[in-house]
Amino acid sequence: MKPREIKPGIYSVGAIDWDRRLFDALIPLPDGTSYNSYLIKGSEKTALIDTVDPTMQDVLINHLNQLRIESIDYVIANHAEHDHSGAIPHVLGKYPSAKVVATPRAKGMLIDLLMIPEERFITVNDKETISLGGRTLEFIHAPWVHWPETMLTYLREDKILFPCDFFGSHLATTDLYVSDEGQVYEAAKRYYAEIMMPFRTTIQKNLEKVSDYTIDIIAPSHGPMYDKPEFILKAYHSWVFDEPKNIVVLPYISMHGSTLKMVKYLVEALAEKGVTVKQFDLAVTDIGKLAMALVDAATVVIGTPTVLIGPHPNVAYATILANALKPNLKFVSIIGSYGWGGKVVEQLAAMIPNLKVEILEPVLSKGFPKEADFKALNKLATTIAEKHKEHNFT
Numbered sequence: 248m249k250p251r252e253i254k255p256g257i258y259s260v261g262a263i264d265w266d267r268r269l270f271d272a273l274i275p276l277p278d279g280t281s282y283n284s285y286l287i288k289g290s291e292k293t294a295l296i297d298t299v300d301p302t303m304q305d306v307l308i309n310h311l312n313q314l315r316i317e318s319i320d321y322v323i324a325n326h327a328e329h330d331h332s333g334a335i336p337h338v339l340g341k342y343p344s345a346k347v348v349a350t351p352r353a354k355g356m357l358i359d360l361l362m363i364p365e366e367r368f369i370t371v372n373d374k375e376t377i378s379l380g381g382r383t384l385e386f387i388h389a390p391w392v393h394w395p396e397t398m399l400t401y402l403r404e405d406k407i408l409f410p411c412d413f414f415g416s417h418l419a420t421t422d423l424y425v426s427d428e429g430q431v432y433e434a435a436k437r438y439y440a441e442i443m444m445p446f447r448t449t450i451q452k453n454l455e456k457v458s459d460y461t462i463d464i465i466a467p468s469h470g471p472m473y474d475k476p477e478f479i480l481k482a483y484h485s486w487v488f489d490e491p492k493n494i495v496v497l498p499y500i501s502m503h504g505s506t507l508k509m510v511k512y513l514v515e516a517l518a519e520k521g522v523t524v525k526q527f528d529l530a531v532t533d534i535g536k537l538a539m540a541l542v543d544a545a546t547v548v549i550g551t552p553t554v555l556i557g558p559h560p561n562v563a564y565a566t567i568l569a570n571a572l573k574p575n576l577k578f579v580s581i582i583g584s585y586g587w588g589g590k591v592v593e594q595l596a597a598m599i600p601n602l603k604v605e606i607l608e609p610v611l612s613k614g615f616p617k618e619a620d621f622k623a624l625n626k627l628a629t630t631i632a633e634k635h636k637e638h639n640f641t
């Protein structure tokens with residue numbers, strides 16, 4: 248892709264990573280991603296907003312060469328994570344008079360992470376501005392989206408918000424702007440679930456802060472830009488403020504079919520009572536799909552056989568991840584099969600200290616589930632349906 252003009256003197260100069268399939272060595276990227284970087288020219292100064300992942304720094308430099316950019320005055324570092332900051336040292340080498348503009352916290356982190364010399368920095372306070380000549384950059388401190396040092400940059404005259412990871416989507420596309428809202432909604436929700444959900448309450452505050460600004464375009468640093476910002480603002484608003492829905496998420500493992508039999512039975516029983524269930528076989532599931540389901544769920548039922556006293560390791564992994572993502576869950580239960588004895592319930596309960604949930608009576612079956620186990624599963628389904636009704640989860 249060539250650099251693309253957004254408005255006269257404003258260009259998209261980042262890189263599209265079509266083939267990346269894993270982020271942070273953890274998060275599946277079924278649709279690739281992009282590292283967006285934006286060049287803004289004023290009548291006097293030129294700024295570059297965020298850079299790209301270091302693996303693609305040549306793409307950025309090539310774009311700057313194509314635009315014949317001979318000097319950059321400011322490299323705005325909204326976020327210190329490498330997918331946006333990793334090419335800063337290279338850019339600073341090519342443009343020796345450029346200064347890095349960052350929050351005081353980001354400055355320290357960029358020195359730690361990338362060994363950028365201290366004298367290359369300008370730090371900015373919340374709401375501080377820098378003029379490029381006819382164009383003004385305002386820096387909005389927005390800590391914890393999703394690191395402690397983050398800020399957003401607002402280009403006043405053009406009403407463009409550059410929020411870096413906030414509102415982003417892991418999506419490789421040639422479209423400069425959102426064209427398929429359904430596809431971008433999925434990609435942005437996956438992004439929110441995996442990256443932003445643990446900081447839901449600070450994101451609520453940052454969303455309120457953003458609502459003070461008139462925004463024509465949101466230009467994030469992953470995925471396409473939003474020329475109808477209300478689409479993504481509305482989506483974020485519902486993800487962080489809405490009550491959970493009448494949904495049970497049921498991640499499970501079964502080695503020999505006993506836990507699976509219980510899972511299938513419970514799913515039927517819940518569905519009959521009008522509860523939506525999302526079932527995930529952790530042996531094969533995309534963990535991002537599970538994270539997305541947790542955004543809306545009121546209840547999680549974990550299904551696991553007993554393996555070497557505790558839960559199956561895949562179940563332990565998913566449980567630790569769910570605890571770290573801090574979804575807005577209200578109830579948790581555990582079902583599964585064992586052969587002779589163990590500590591599945593105690594071990595799983597100890598893995599979810601972050602979740603402010605009521606634990607509903609677990610159902611553990613000795614071997615293949617039998618009549619009494621199915622009765623207990625029915626009772627669990629009834630309890631869940633009643634609890635959801637009491638809370639008006641719809």
Ligand SMILES: Cc1cc2nc3c(=O)[nH]c(=O)nc-3n(C[C@H](O)[C@H](O)[C@H](O)COP(=O)(O)O)c2cc1C
Nearest residue numbers: 501502503504505506552553555556585586587588
């Ligand atoms: C590798 C392995 C380790 C196991 N460890 C235990 C254990 O520590 N305690 C126990 O009660 N059962 C243990 N079991 C037995 C299973 O929990 C039991 O067979 C259960 O019914 C399997 O459920 P599933 O059919 O859903 O896989 C183990 C089974 C396997 C294969």
Ligand SMILES: [Fe+2]
Nearest residue numbers: 326328393412
């Ligand atoms: Fe990030």
Ligand SMILES: [Fe+2]
Nearest residue numbers: 328330412469
């Ligand atoms: Fe990022």
